[in-house]
Amino acid sequence: MLKKMPSLSLFDQTRYRCLFLTAVLLAFAFSVAAWEHHPLLTEPVLETISETESFTPAAAVTLEDFLSAVEGPLAVFLAEEEAWAREHLPWYAPCPEELDFVATGNPDDIRARFFQAIRINPNTKTPLYFSVLSGNDIQGATLLSPEEFTLFPDAAALESFDFVSLLPGGVLNAQDIIATASNEPDYGMDTGLFEDNDTDFGRRYGFGLQPFGNPGLDYGSQAPFHMGFYHESPLVFLFAPFLKRTYPEYRIHLFKRLSEFAFENDHDYWGWRFMGWGLHYLADLSMPYHTTVLPGYSALRMLWINFLDILGISTPVDNALQLVSNRHMAIETYQRIVMERALREGSGCAIFDALNADYDAPAYDDNLPRQVLANASNQLARQMNRTLVKYMPYDFVSNPALELGEIEGLENIVEMVAESHGVQALEELDALLADALELFAHYGRSYIADIISKR
Ligand SMILES: [Zn+2]
Known part of the structure; x- marks a missing residue:
């Protein structure tokens, strides 16, 4: 196939690129939440770090009160942050000038001014609260309803947790x-942050069209x-350069620096x-599955099925996209169930062992998320794909005619794996998840230690 490519006319090449784009556009139509319920992952890491780092309690302050208290320095800080992003992030879409945070002293719109300067959804909720595994009867607790803290009140994972409201000043x-x-x-x-998301803020935020x-x-x-x-392989980027337009580094740097800024201002x-x-x-x-476009598919296979798509044979591409989406959802559901059960039963598991381990964290620098963490995670994709295909129910991960979100039985996935392949299969799947989450434990620790060292 590759030999044929140079002979494509310019028209064909353009068409080829466009079609590849169209195909991959569909790739992420489903399941993009990544790990289900992050506090399950964050808590064990913090528990270990708290033995050496100084985590001090804090009294809750509303976002508006915080912003009003630091308004002047915040305007300077956000301008510096924008300059950093423009200088250091390839493919960064600069923030339009009219969104710049200006210190006006008006508390009524300070929240909106901050949200537009950091370009997040203006409807984002920031109540004062904390979450715990449901079933812990907390005396006198007022629970928040999902609508009070999330824009997606129907997420299944929220049912396992309680969200306890807090008053300003609560420690x-x-x-x-x-x-x-x-x-x-x-x-x-x-x-809703992109121009084609049909939101008024998406049209103003300057991120352009949604890349995929x-x-x-x-x-x-x-x-x-x-x-x-x-x-990804350079070949994949050659035909799908839009895949480079991702922004986790922008968010990581912004929120890390905001954390340091808040500490600097007490x-x-x-x-x-x-x-x-x-x-x-x-x-x-x-x-x-968040650092790899199509886990289990080599660059050549990706280009081949796309080439077939151009010839009018679209089934291989459609099948690949559906399978990757289903596998992504299957492994994350499995992760949530295993971790939640281990926590409720106090039984422990390999995943918690990996998160709890006392790692010697490397020094943090701003290239670490891309060059070290994402690279290591990308290298696990093939094996994760192979193992889940081997052990998870055929219909869940190998039947492209099914959309996993729509079929019954996903919540029984752990039992189904155990029944068909025994405990050893569970151990292998847990070990894979432990390998991936060990990366978070390792580099998350670097990130936390770096912030704390500057306090
Ligand atoms: Zn996420």
Whole structure:
């Protein structure tokens, strides 16, 4: 196939690129949440680090009060942050000048001014609260309903947790603030930000057209902020350069620096909370399905099925996209069930062992998320794909005629694997997840230690 390519006319080449784009556009129509419920991952990491780092409790402060207290320095800080992103991030879409944060002293619109300057969904909720596994009866607790903290109230994973409301001034452990916050980027702040998402802010934010994923799906529009395809073959990038337009590094740097800025200004509550926001994207990059376009498909195979698509044979591409989407959802559901059960039963598991281990974390630098973390996670993709295909139910991961989100029985996935392949299959799957999450434990620790060292 490759030999044929140079003989394509310019028209054909353009058509080829466009068609490849069309095909991959569909790739992320489903399941882009990555690890299900990040506090499950964040808590054990914090628990270990707390033995050596100083996590101090903090009194909750509303976002508006925090912003008003630091308004002047914040304007300077955000201008510096924009300059950093323009200088250091390839493919960065600069923030339009009219969105710049200007210190006007008006508390009524300070939240909106901040959200537009950091270009998140203006409807993002930031109540004062913390999340715990459901079933812990907390005396006198007022629980938040999902509508009060997320733009996606129907997410299945939310049912396993309670969201406990807090009044301003209520004191929380740093670990609770960080772990709770580490799920917040999945509550809709990165949705609707592109020009073709049919939102007024998407048209103003300057991110252009959504590079991949279905722009019509609310949840899908966050994919380019939570996925980082930095280590695909040059061949894939040649035909799909838009895959480089991802933004997790932008978010990680912004939230890490905001955390440091809050600490510098003696606002520890927001220091811990922004730290949690940044940790979310580091965890996402440890997920092989978030750093690899089509796990299990070589570059040549990807180009081949795309070539067939151009010839009018679209089934191989459609099947590949559906299978990858189903496998992505299957492994994340499995992860949530295994971790939640281990926690409820106090039984422990390999995944928690990996998150809990006392790693010697390397020094953090801003290239680490891309060059080290995403690279290592990308290298796990092939094996993860092979193992889940071997052990998970055929209909869940190998039948492209089915959309996994629509079929019954997904919640029984652990039992189904055990029944058909025995305990050893569970151990192998757990070990794979442990390998991926060990990356988060390792480099998440670097990130946390770096912020704390500057306090
Ligand atoms: Zn995410």
